[in-house]
Amino acid sequence: MAVALTEVWRRYGDGPGAVAALRGVTVGLPRGRLTCVMGPSGSGKSTLLQCAAGLDRPTSGSVRIGGVELTARSEEELTVLRRERLGFVFQAFNLVPFLTAEQNVGLPLKLSGARVDRARVRSTLASVGLSDRAGHRPSELSGGQQQRVAIARALVTTPEVVFADEPTGALDTGSAREVLTLLRHSVDTLGQTVVMVTHDPVAASYSDTVLFLSDGFIVDALDGPTADTVAARMTRLERS
Numbered sequence: 575m576a577v578a579l580t581e582v583w584r585r586y587g588d589g590p591g592a593v594a595a596l597r598g599v600t601v602g603l604p605r606g607r608l609t610c611v612m613g614p615s616g617s618g619k620s621t622l623l624q625c626a627a628g629l630d631r632p633t634s635g636s637v638r639i640g641g642v643e644l645t646a647r648s649e650e651e652l653t654v655l656r657r658e659r660l661g662f663v664f665q666a667f668n669l670v671p672f673l674t675a676e677q678n679v680g681l682p683l684k685l686s687g688a689r690v691d692r693a694r695v696r697s698t699l700a701s702v703g704l705s706d707r708a709g710h711r712p713s714e715l716s717g718g719q720q721q722r723v724a725i726a727r728a729l730v731t732t733p734e735v736v737f738a739d740e741p742t743g744a745l746d747t748g749s750a751r752e753v754l755t756l757l758r759h760s761v762d763t764l765g766q767t768v769v770m771v772t773h774d775p776v777a778a779s780y781s782d783t784v785l786f787l788s789d790g791f792i793v794d795a796l797d798g799p800t801a802d803t804v805a806a807r808m809t810r811l812e813r814s
């Protein structure tokens with residue numbers, strides 16, 4: 575397993591106003607697969623992703639990435655682990671506005687102190703179809719192009735896992751399809767491991783497995799999902 579969560583609880587606050595966003599989640603996210611996390615609003619999807627990626631700490635339980643127990647690590651160790659071993663794609667792209675596309679993609683290499691291998695940066699940018707936009711700043715790119723730069727930035731370090739939180743949430747249908755195709759392609763051709771949170775059954779249909787969360791529990795999993803089977807399962811969850 576690329577990521578293993580065991581009995582993960584995440585509570586916010588205490589006393590009568592306390593919320594348990596995750597209630598004893600145990601799940602393995604397999605290597606070389608695209609796993610999607612779905613569930614009604616407030617079911618704990620973002621909390622699950624953040625705990626799995628070492629961005630948030632569970633109240634109790636264990637999170638392992640490639641055999642490394644995250645909960646025992648200091649903040650500094652987690653920062654280094656995230657930078658060196660994980661990639662992130664967010665709904666809002668999160669590119670650095672004053673850097674060009676090429677500089678944004680090279681940033682994780684620069685931050686880790688490695689020599690920035692320009693050929694690698696350029697080939698990663700080419701792999702997302704943006705060779706001709708290398709010198710453009712984010713404000714000069716469409717939303718879909720910005721997200722493709724963010725994917726290149728996530729992939730350039732060949733991370734063990736890419737975590738994507740609503741990566742198509744701010745995109746039109748056509749750009750969303752391009753972004754999903756790229757994530758799928760990274761799994762199929764590079765053996766990349768991707769974990770994606772989404773609200774969209776069409777986005778979920780690009781994954782190998784969909785995990786369904788409800789009220790802090792994983793209540794179901796669907797292999798080989800289609801948009802229709804995912805939408806039907808979501809409708810049942812939202813009614814229950």
Ligand SMILES: Nc1ncnc2c1ncn2[C@@H]1O[C@H](COP(=O)(O)OP(=O)(O)OP(=O)(O)O)[C@@H](O)[C@H]1O
Nearest residue numbers: 586593594595613614615616617618619620621622
């Ligand atoms: N920092 C916080 N403080 C208090 N409660 C929080 C905090 N973050 C999340 N929660 C609560 O935890 C629960 C799960 O939130 P989470 O954001 O993980 O859900 P989600 O499934 O990602 O929701 P959405 O689809 O609306 O983004 C919700 O009840 C939310 O209100």
